[in-house]
Amino acid sequence: MTEQTLLTAENLHLTFGETKALDGASLHVRAGEVVALMGPSGSGKSTLLHCLAGIMAPESGRVVYDGRDLTAMSDTERSTLRRGEFGFVFQFGQLVPELTCRENVALPLRLSGVGRREAHRTATSWLERLDVADVADKRPGQASGGQGQRVAVARALVTQPRVVFADEPTGALDSLNGELVMKMFIAAARETGAAVVLVTHEPRVAAYSNREAVVRDGRVREQEFAR
Numbered sequence: 218m219t220e221q222t223l224l225t226a227e228n229l230h231l232t233f234g235e236t237k238a239l240d241g242a243s244l245h246v247r248a249g250e251v252v253a254l255m256g257p258s259g260s261g262k263s264t265l266l267h268c269l270a271g272i273m274a275p276e277s278g279r280v281v282y283d284g285r286d287l288t289a290m291s292d293t294e295r296s297t298l299r300r301g302e303f304g305f306v307f308q309f310g311q312l313v314p315e316l317t318c319r320e321n322v323a324l325p326l327r328l329s330g331v332g333r334r335e336a337h338r339t340a341t342s343w344l345e346r347l348d349v350a351d352v353a354d355k356r357p358g359q360a361s362g363g364q365g366q367r368v369a370v371a372r373a374l375v376t377q378p379r380v381v382f383a384d385e386p387t388g389a390l391d392s393l394n395g396e397l398v399m400k401m402f403i404a405a406a407r408e409t410g411a412a413v414v415l416v417t418h419e420p421r422v423a424a425y426s427n428r429e430a431v432v433r434d435g436r437v438r439e440q441e442f443a444r
């Protein structure tokens with residue numbers, strides 16, 4: 218793991234009506250590190266994740282990725298950056314139901330201009346790495362929840378992103394499957410050198426991180442460098 222700071226949130230504020238979702242949130246993420254955002258329900262974890270990933274814009278404060286200010290970019294620049302450098306794993310719904318699992322994993326490559334054959338070959342190797350090659354030709358609806366999440370991890374990592382954002386990636390799984398998904402997810406991310414920013418309620422999931430950052434009332438309150 219390098220010590221270089223890759224992604225920084227500086228003093229973010231964001232209000233929904235009367236609710237201060239973010240109230241001075243700041244966080245640094247170093248290249249290759251795994252950071253778990255923990256904290257009570259409604260404390261602002263997902264909102265912070267979405268701002269870090271350039272999906273939501275804060276009302277004030279800055280998000281800087283690799284020296285570039287995301288908050289000052291146009292929507293087009295931000296979405297190009299997201300497609301090229303970031304990967305995403307959510308609790309459900311990120312796989313396209315009409316496509317096979319292999320086509321789902323190949324999709325981000327196809328969208329960035331990689332030819333069909335090469336995209337499928339790369340997708341297959343990622344499915345093998347996550348131990349779900351047996352569902353390659355099935356649709357997500359025919360795979361189990363745990364298999365589907367491993368396919369989603371393969372899809373997030375296939376473009377070799379520098380940061381993967383994950384919001385409750387094992388939230389819909391039982392604890393055994395959740396552990397398996399996390400183990401494979403973090404091992405694969407570490408192999409590619411991707412940083413991971415992860416929202417979770419579960420200490421067993423957070424245990425895979427290098428650092429736990431506790432979000433309370435829209436701010437990062439405490440950080441524990443456990444590993």
Ligand SMILES: Nc1ncnc2c1ncn2[C@@H]1O[C@H](COP(=O)(O)OP(=O)(O)OP(=O)(O)O)[C@@H](O)[C@H]1O
Pocket residue numbers: 233234236237238256257258259260261262263264265
């Ligand atoms: N789109 C929205 N419109 C209105 N209020 C919102 C919206 N998104 C979030 N909020 C509110 O902002 C606050 C922070 O929400 P956020 O989803 O970031 O919390 P969280 O810590 O991720 O919660 P949980 O652990 O329950 O998922 C909450 O009070 C939530 O109700």
